[in-house]
Amino acid sequence: MPDFPELTADQRETLLRRAWYGHDGRWFAAVAAEFGLDAANRVNRKALRAATVGEMRGVAKTIGVEKAADLDEFLAAFDAAAIVFVPRSLMEFEVKRVDNRSYEISFQRCFVHENITKAGIADHYVCAVFDRVAGWHDALGLPLAKEPAALPCAKAQGKECRRTMTIQ
Numbered sequence: 001m002p003d004f005p006e007l008t009a010d011q012r013e014t015l016l017r018r019a020w021y022g023h024d025g026r027w028f029a030a031v032a033a034e035f036g037l038d039a040a041n042r043v044n045r046k047a048l049r050a051a052t053v054g055e056m057r058g059v060a061k062t063i064g065v066e067k068a069a070d071l072d073e074f075l076a077a078f079d080a081a082a083i084v085f086v087p088r089s090l091m092e093f094e095v096k097r098v099d100n101r102s103y104e105i106s107f108q109r110c111f112v113h114e115n116i117t118k119a120g121i122a123d124h125y126v127c128a129v130f131d132r133v134a135g136w137h138d139a140l141g142l143p144l145a146k147e148p149a150a151l152p153c154a155k156a157q158g159k160e161c162r163r164t165m166t167i168q
Helices: 009-035 037-063 071-085 111-119 129-139
Strands: 091-097 102-110 161-166
Touching: 009 037, 009 111, 037 071, 037 129, 071 091, 071 102, 071 129, 102 111, 102 129, 129 161
Parallel strands: none
Antiparallel strands: 091 102, 102 161
16 A cells, blocks of 8 residues: 555645535535526525534634624634635735724635636625625624625626624
């Protein structure tokens, strides 16, 4: 039997992310083929929101946070979760605090945009990236003042991808 080198932690993480996001893309395509893009967009946003509550609960438990006491604690947990679920190899973004209840996220590079463009559905895809952020808020008990709007991918429209998130 060949003696292959052991995978590094980074290699394992990359393989797991690729498997998860590959499954996610195939799931979206299957729903779109069966029920149409409108249904796939609606269900994708709901499913992602629910799944990401679990993501953040796992991160929160690991870092010892049950609920975010305030925006600063949320943003610290956000940073910890982003390293795991949307590292810089997948997305390049900035998070800037606006005031004690609001922050702005701007994406310079987004793997979702890249993949929907490759799949040829960029003109019909409704962005679910901010639903992940809303799920993280749900998990940490710091709900948003309003739900993320169902908007098409800003980058696919040649626009800047930037939103301000405000807690209740």
